[in-house]
Amino acid sequence: MNVIARIASLLLRQTPLSVLLTGLALAQAVSPQIQLFRDEPKGNIQYRKKGMLDGNLVRTVYFNNGSISDWFTDAVSGPHGEWPKGTGHRSLDGLAILIGAKVKAKNLLGQDVFITPIESGYREEMDRDPVNGTIWGLEPVPGYVRETSTSPAVDADTSTYPAKWPRSLFYDLYGTDETAISTWDGYWYGYFGRGVRNAQLETFFVMDDSKDAEFARSHKFYPVAADSQRMGLGLRVEVRGFQWTHVLAEDIIFWHYDIINLSDNKYDSTVFGFYADPSVGSTENNAKFDRVLDLAYAWAPSGKGLPDNYKTGYYGHSFLESPGNSINGIDDDDDGIIDERRDDGIDNDGDWQKYIDANNNGVWDPDEILNDDLGTDGVGPYDLQYTGPDADGTQGNGVPDLGEPYFDKTDKDESDQIGLQSAYIGYLNDKSATGVWPKNDPVVWEKMTSGFKDTAISNTNISMVFSSGIFPLAQGQRERFSIAVAFGNDLDDLIFNKKTVQNIYNANYNFAQPPYTPTLTAVPGDRKVYLYWNDIAERSYDRFLKTFDFEGYLLYRSTDPEFREIKVVTDSKGEPVFWKPLKQWDVVDTIKGPDPIGINGAAFWRGNDTGLEHAFIDTTVYNGTRYYYALVSYDKGLESVGLTPSECTKIITEDFNGTLKFIDINCAIVVPNARAAGYVPPSISGNTKRVASGVGTGSLAINIVGPDKVRNKQTYRVKFDSTGTLPSYKTRAFGVFRVDAAGTVTDTVFSNLSMKGIRTTLPTNPFDGMTVAVTNDTLVQLIDTATGWAAGSKTNAVVRARLDYSNPSQNVAWPGDYEVQFFATPQDTGAIAGGSGAGAYIRVPVNFTVTNVTRGYRVKFLHQDMDGSNTFSSGDTIRILDGFVNNSNFKRCYNFSYIEPPFNPVKPTDGDRYLLRTSKPFAGGDYFEFTTSSSYTDNGLASNQLDRISVVPNPYVATATWERRTLYQTGRGERKIEFTHLPALCTVRIYTAAGKLVRTLQKNSTEPDGSLAWDLISEDGMDVAYGLYVYHVTAPNIGEHIGKFALIK
Secondary structure, three states, X not given: OXXXXXXXXXXXXXXXXXXXXXXXXXXXXXXXXHHHHHHOOOOOHHHOOEEEEOOOOOEEEEEXXXXXXXXXXXXXOOOOOEOOOOOOOEOEEEEEEEEEEEEEEEOOOOOEEEEOOEXXXXXXXXXXXXXXXXXXXXXXXXOOOOOOOOOOEEOOEHHHOOOOOOHHHHHHHHOOOHHHHHOOOOOOEEOOEEOOOOOOEEEEEEEEOOOOOHHHHHHOOOOOOOOOOOOOOOEEEEEEXXXXXXXXXXXXXXXXXXXXXXXXXXXXXXXXXXXXEEOOOOOOEEEEEEOOOOEEEEEOOOOEEOOOOEEOOEEEEEEOOOOEOOOOOOOOOOOOOOOOXXXXXXXXXXXXXXXXXXXXXXXXXXXXXXXXXXOOOOOOOXXXXXXXXXXXXXXXXXXXXXXXXXXXXXXXXXXXEOOOOEEEEEEOOOOOOOOXXXXXXXXXXXXXXXXXXXXXXXXXXXXXXXXXEEEEEOOOOEEEEEEEEEEEOOHHHHHHHHHHHHHHHHOOOOOOOOOOOOOEEEEEOOOOEEEEEOOHHHHOXXXXXXXXXXXXXXXXXXXXXXXXXHOOEEOOOOOEXXXXXXXXXXXXXXXXOEOOOOEOOEOOEOOOOOEOOOEEEEOOOOOOOOEEEEEEEEEOOEHHHOEOOOEOOOOEEEOOOOOEEEEOOOEEEXXXXXXXXXXXXXXXXXXXXXXXXXXXXXEEEEEEOOHHHOOOOEEEEEXXXXXXXXXXXXXXEEEEEEEXXXXXXXXXXXEEEEOOOOOEOOOOOOEOOEEEEEEOOOOOOEOHHHOEEOOOOOOOOEEEEEEOOOOOOOEOOOOOOEEEEEOOOOOEOOOOOEOOOOOEEEOOXXXXXXXXXXXXXXXXXXXXXXXXXXXXXXXXXXEEEEEEEEOOEEEEEEEEEEEOOOOOOOOOOOOOEEEEOEOOOOOOOOEEEEEEEOOEEOHHHHHHOHHHOEEEOOOEEOEOOOOOOOOOOOOOOOOOEEEEOOOOEEEEEEEEOOOOEEEEEEEEOOOOEOOEEEOOEOOOOOEOOOEEEEEEEEEOOXXXXXXXXXXXX
């Protein structure tokens, strides 16, 4: 830091601003944050990076010098202004910001003149150094993206985040407190806080105009007198692009610009705007500007696009946020407030909300709602990244603080916005000094300051200029500017989308937030795909609606990465609106069926109260086909405000070559194939139908969902907990534990998984490649199929056993199994005598005992003499008693009676046993135990399976169904055949019928996939000819196989 800057920094902390400006006017003192910005490395073309926004139906390349889209589309440059995503249909050839100012400078003769530099970062027709061709314009400032990243920083991809965010960003929040600043590292630098992602896809980058030497050369104009390397106007631009996935916002991209004056100067006459080159279907378009809607739009007059005569739509720009003028004494934005500002420390419009002091104790308590009183980092208890109250005490302090929502820099309404002031629509083709291009500063300045002229044009190649100004931009001042790029099927649809644009803008760049994005894992199998995911989405809090509103999951599957083939749910106009899921799971909460709001007659299906699961095996796939999966979370929506449910993103980015560029955490690309020769799948040993220890009669279901994750020789215990005592205990919860060979618990997988009132649980979250689900017998009752005479019993008596209903105050279905054992001699008597004659309870010796075999003790019984014979005889009823304390304190549980057959009866006698089996809930301490074995390769088995090796398709006739699509306008695209059922380690040699070696392929994979692809290219890089080919497979320690295939034109 130079001496003047150090003095300015010191004085700024100690001296009122008015004194500072008076005393250091010549020194041009600046704030510490502005000095930090100045001290950063300057923008340079060497830091340029190309990114792609494709978070909804709009997909376009952009660059971190502010250039958006292009006119040239190929496999290298990527899709530009494409809508809908995946079609290759381009509607925008270029878009860039324009910043201009009128400045007094001296010409080469030393005369005072006014110059009007225009700063931009467009794809072409920029000012250039006449000597070396260096572009004079906006260029990216380094430090705001990971150096190794090829893309600018994107919130969905943490690998693009810088290791440390530049400290200059945080001076207004924390000064130089490194401890506080470092808490942001590793999190997204969100517009509304640390790690806060209001949109579903967002990019952020910074650029400056320090390389624009045009007026430094011609007029010796240097915006910072002490720094000859900073040229242009001395401006810094912080850029954000936003995309929302909600069906109402899926055709829109927002671009937001924070522009800061780093120069020594106050610019009294400043304009912000943008330059656009629409191209709807081709270069011949109509265009118009609607002042009422603040909407410029273009369309193809023919309604057809090249090269395939596809149906075109409409493209539009909606002008949103404009700079403010806080010194003219005018209510520029007609909001009833004059000269409001976003940097005055005042909640000008009074929309910031403090915490709710529910107990009126004057301080925030952890169980009270914070509202906007989140603290400097903008994060509260409902956010996953929350680690506790801000160290600076700003959370819940009852006053608005910088960084909190709806206050100063995060509240667009605290700016006295001047609105759109000029619009121009003209011809693009004039590249002379009079053409409207960024290089022609005076021409562009005139278009940006001449009001609303030339606002319609027909059937030509079009350029557009829109701007806001003139307004003053003081030294160190920050102003904002934003637009939305929108698309529609027709003008009505575009205008409908414009309303959504306005709603998002009016809500301070907030909109319905879908739940958090789950993490999906997919594992290919043989004619199946295993899928499983985590439950993070179920903890989502919607900041916009201020509620926990997670509702369910949708599983999408497609053979194209944009999922276009499954967007088949149409509205009343026949336009596709929603995607059809392969599978859906939702919370059991009575919110089900079609969403009552709908969109033009199309309703989002909210589910059937199925309950949530976290794994699925797709068995409806074909081997060799490339499938794209997305597991999206969705919320409930809010009928009272007309908001339909929102889904999280599903982004898979491939270039036109089919090369994967990015895949979101909830997406997967899978090619199922036959397993390698000798593959032995994982297995499970152990009894899942009966507990290893305990009384419960339920069962355990184990489902392998990730075969590659199953551990070898690992034993697990599923153990239960219960509440209450016999006979009315209830199963409360269960846990899953890893145990060693001695049965000692070594690790807890899950604990305290609720089972209260549930008979059958949904599967657990996946762990170690599997899920478990428990079926609990919550109702105690006799199991008829397991009740009867034990094997080896000689009697032919017919016994009828049932629950006892003889005395409601004493009757209980006791959770136990009972054995009635007969002997040759008397063993017991009824417990109580009472009554007389038929039906009386008697106490006479009988030749049997009754035992609760579940708990291991003898129980008492009542002997009801049904025929008055005063003996145990055919027809008598025995009522089993349990929980016997005394003759007046016991429970009647079950009864049985037997009837002797009329001919040749065989009475029960010594050795005969009758069993009464009951269903029982799991009790505390009950557990199942099972052991897993991982998959492996058996070479002996592989040797026996070599004859399964084959080529598909065979013959190959010009193409194969699994070959990926191409968006090239010309060219063959991918060609491919596959060898299947190969050993994991092998060599495949391909020969012509004449025996000439064509290609050698190596397979060396630890994966169980038994396939190997050949692109029909020879060793010397040439396409092979059609004809008959022979292949030879050799596998070490396994064997060899020879086969043939044909390629047919």
